Amino acid sequence: MEQSWRWFGPDDVVTLAQARQAGARGIVNALHQIPYGVVWSVAEIEARKAIIADDASLGLHWNVVESLPIHETVKIGEGDLEPIFANYRQSLRNLAACGLQVVCYNFMPVLDWTRTQLAYPLPGGGTALRFNIHEYVAFDHFMLQRPGAAEGHSAEVMDRASEWFERSSQADRDRLLANIMAGLPGAYDRYDVPGLKSMLERYRGMSHDGLRANLKRFLEAVIPTAEEVGIRMCIHPDDPPRPLFGLPRICSNEEDIAFILGAVDSPSNGLTLCSGSLGANPGNDVPGIARRFADRIWFAHLRNVAKDEDGSFMEAEHLGGDTDMVALIEVLLAEEQRRKAAGSPHWQIPMRPDHGHELLDDVGKGSFPGYPAVGRLRGLAELRGVMTAVSSLRGYGA
Structure with a gap:
């Protein structure tokens, strides 16, 4: 190869x-x-x-x-x-x-590739990309407030998503949005929450x-x-x-x-x-x-x-x-x-x-x-x- x-x-x-x-x-x-x-x-x-x-x-x-x-x-x-x-x-x-x-x-x-963490800590000080389902659900259900966002997720995942959202600061939420947007390389539009909602509406x-x-x-x-x-x-x-x-x-x-x-x-x-x-x-x-x-x-x-x-x-x-x-x-x-x-x-x-x-x-x-x-x-x-x-x-x- x-x-x-x-x-x-x-x-x-x-x-x-x-x-x-x-x-x-x-x-x-x-x-x-x-x-x-x-x-x-x-x-x-x-x-x-x-x-x-x-x-x-x-x-x-x-x-x-x-x-x-x-x-x-x-x-x-x-x-x-x-x-x-x-x-x-x-x-x-x-x-x-x-x-x-x-x-x-x-x-x-x-969206292109999607992760919720861009710097998950590894032993020794390195970092990795990670997709956490509860953070994704917290964004989708609580930040986007998308109808139907809770469908298909277990009660345990929903509870963890709710806990994350309740304890998160505005900086945490801004960081999560930025992480989700990070998979858009090159010539792109990055979205804020209203902009992403508007884009999703076009796919209704x-x-x-x-x-x-x-x-x-x-x-x-x-x-x-x-x-x-x-x-x-x-x-x-x-x-x-x-x-x-x-x-x-x-x-x-x-x-x-x-x-x-x-x-x-x-x-x-x-x-x-x-x-x-x-x-x-x-x-x-x-x-x-x-x-x-x-x-x-x-x-x-x-x-x-x-x-x-x-x-x-x-x-x-x-x-x-x-x-x-x-x-x-x-x-x-x-x-x-x-x-x-x-x-x-x-x-x-x-x-x-x-x-x-x-x-x-x-x-x-x-x-x-x-x-x-x-x-x-x-x-x-x-x-x-x-x-x-x-x-x-x-x-x-x-």
């Missing part, structure tokens, strides 16, 4: 040189400064490519676009969408003209099937162009893989993925295998999902989570959570060998370590939540060790 690193651009406190020190060669990047729905021009794409490749001694190249965002009106199915589709198609053409071939995207309504009545239909419409509009220009698009699973704030989520399990890949049956309609997102669903067999859809996996996010019975979870060490990372890497390496034997020019799967712990010199540096330098370096080193061991045992690369 091609060892890669997510870099957020010139404003990222983690530098390209540090990515190379960690052992990465591929840089996963996006033009976060461009608002959703606006065309990415060739000039802007080439300018970013030049920054990444500027120091030839590093040997870095932009290998994956993460992400080319989808405008919220597409997810809602609101108004005349053809201009938005046309801009997206043009961005795909421009990326292809600049040599980019893998585009990661997601179809999560309103949206069902699981309705959101699916809007994704299918998007895929039908853009995948033919992706196929024409040689781009492999790959949807990122929901994070967490469950409905949030009354919004359906439609890329959370094996059945969802089967629907999406079958909606437009094309090699250009693929999957980003995110072991952490899928791993947060107790019903998901992540290596099994990877095995079933292996021929459509164009990108991999490798991370691990440790789940609690109440629905909470924490970002674990890359080899230390609930997902069998060795088994998953075996699946991905076997798929690479199958592609290579078949003569595919796209046999290698770009991977990156995801959501590392904040460790050592990371603490207090202000990196993007989940994307510190040392924590991801550790994760990549651990994953590299597994890849090396599996390849040696299986005779891959011999």
